[in-house]
Amino acid sequence: MPSPKKKMGFFSSMTSSLSMFSNAMHRSVNGFIGYENLEVVNPEGGKDDAEEEAHKGRWKQEERDSYWRMMQKYIGSDVTSMVTLPVIIFEPMTMLQKMAELMEYSHLLNQADECEDPYMQLVYSASWAISVYYAFQRTWKPFNPILGETYEMVNHNGMTFISEQVSHHPPMSAGHCENEHFTYDVTSKLKTKFLGNSVDVYPVGRTRVTLKRSGVVLDLVPPPTKVHNLIFGRTWVDSPGEMIMTNLTTGDKAVLYFQPCGWFGAGRYEVDGYVYDANEEPKILMTGKWNKSMSYQPCDVEGEPLPGTEMKEAWHLADTPKNDKYQYTYFAHKINSFDTAPKKLLASDSRLRPDRYALEMGDSSKSGAEKSSLEERQRAEKRNRETKGDNFTPRWFDLTEDVATTPWGDMEIYQYNGKYNEHRAAIDSSDIVELEDVKTTEFNPWQYSDLSGE
Numbered sequence: 507m508p509s510p511k512k513k514m515g516f517f518s519s520m521t522s523s524l525s526m527f528s529n530a531m532h533r534s535v536n537g538f539i540g541y542e543n544l545e546v547v548n549p550e551g552g553k554d555d556a557e558e559e560a561h562k563g564r565w566k567q568e569e570r571d572s573y574w575r576m577m578q579k580y581i582g583s584d585v586t587s588m589v590t591l592p593v594i595i596f597e598p599m600t601m602l603q604k605m606a607e608l609m610e611y612s613h614l615l616n617q618a619d620e621c622e623d624p625y626m627q628l629v630y631s632a633s634w635a636i637s638v639y640y641a642f643q644r645t646w647k648p649f650n651p652i653l654g655e656t657y658e659m660v661n662h663n664g665m666t667f668i669s670e671q672v673s674h675h676p677p678m679s680a681g682h683c684e685n686e687h688f689t690y691d692v693t694s695k696l697k698t699k700f701l702g703n704s705v706d707v708y709p710v711g712r713t714r715v716t717l718k719r720s721g722v723v724l725d726l727v728p729p730p731t732k733v734h735n736l737i738f739g740r741t742w743v744d745s746p747g748e749m750i751m752t753n754l755t756t757g758d759k760a761v762l763y764f765q766p767c768g769w770f771g772a773g774r775y776e777v778d779g780y781v782y783d784a785n786e787e788p789k790i791l792m793t794g795k796w797n798k799s800m801s802y803q804p805c806d807v808e809g810e811p812l813p814g815t816e817m818k819e820a821w822h823l824a825d826t827p828k829n830d831k832y833q834y835t836y837f838a839h840k841i842n843s844f845d846t847a848p849k850k851l852l853a854s855d856s857r858l859r860p861d862r863y864a865l866e867m868g869d870s871s872k873s874g875a876e877k878s879s880l881e882e883r884q885r886a887e888k889r890n891r892e893t894k895g896d897n898f899t900p901r902w903f904d905l906t907e908d909v910a911t912t913p914w915g916d917m918e919i920y921q922y923n924g925k926y927n928e929h930r931a932a933i934d935s936s937d938i939v940e941l942e943d944v945k946t947t948e949f950n951p952w953q954y955s956d957l958s959g960e
Contacts, residue, residue, distance in 0.1 A: 544703045546739040551771035560738040569594075570737050577737070581702045593874045597646030597832045598866035600856040602657035602669040603841050604641075604648045605681045605692065610837040611637040612663050612685070614821060619687035619717040624758055625789045628781045629802045631715060631724050632751045632760040632792065633821040636777060639796035640823055644833045645733065645741035649862055649877070650677060652884050653898060654951035656854040660930060661846055662837075668926045671951075672900040674884070680903040682922035689716045693910070693920045703738055707731040708914035723754045727912065729764050744774070745796075757784030762792060780809060798823055842866065844944055850933045851944050854951035863945075883952070890954055898953060902926045 614634035651671035669681035694711040713726040729747030746766035762779030775795040780788040794800035799822035861876035908919040
């Protein structure tokens, strides 16, 4: 079959050959700061002097020096194994909430479910998977969830969404979402590698979407991500590589290639590829930019557009706030808002985390203190659990015997157990009237109410 990487057909005139030889313009900063094995990558691919580029970004000189001294011993390590990180690099959102951002353009899955054409099902579904990358380009780090922490959303396009931190070592999250058109299930375990001035992120996980009308099951394998210029230079994100969306029912698949950012910014944001049938013949070409829109057009076996057809848009970015501090979309603000919290919000919900809320209110000092307190409580719970010989059991997800194989390693799978639907239905059908301000609810993901006996 035509490869999105090599034989691009229609896309051959769109991709600079330079971008195939270089991910970006790398300029060593060793000469003027005296540090080794550090690079600064200009996101625009320009010819700026390395020293000038290195001084751009969120860090002051003294902060860069201090942070580098603290972090250099972790080069080559998984970020999740590091000591407590300063809140200055965080955004007021947790990984569980970030999982929910994939639902901003869930109408695309609705369209896939309503569509009779199996290839167009993949066009809409793959466009849905690409749509979240605009949000993923944010350079702030979300908070790691506390074991037992949850996030729930029940008032967006008729969906019910629940996610839960199901493991602390290794950090793993599970999520489930559904409406009348689809169900979405994910088990996520990020694998990272800290490289000094950058970090590689490998999405070890399994994502499945079931379209209810046809029963079609879709499997998603996203590309890895690289965060550039963590300490020196302007921090930015790139996700070069293949995204594969496979119809496990028919064998059809969409293979889309995220172009690497090349010299002088060539290829940045571009996504090109095809929807293939089970015999690996291209049926529909897809092209666009993950920060703007995706379009499609029927093609021949060589990947060239069919005569008499035209390019049509499948997805485009919605309006976004101007000059937002954390580059949040309107949907991201909705995810964080207590105004959208359901009745009788779970006390384990991410919205209630005191460190997250303090940062959202602009009090980074309080946020740091609250974060340290939560992490110490989590360590105390672990010691108590080990002393008692107890195991942690997630509330809304069950560990299965399934093991998923990914390009970055194997992982166990958690399955939604349906109990949250029962919980929410019972509350929604009750006569409970909330009079208290939900913000006053104490964050409580804890397994033990009292640790004094540890």
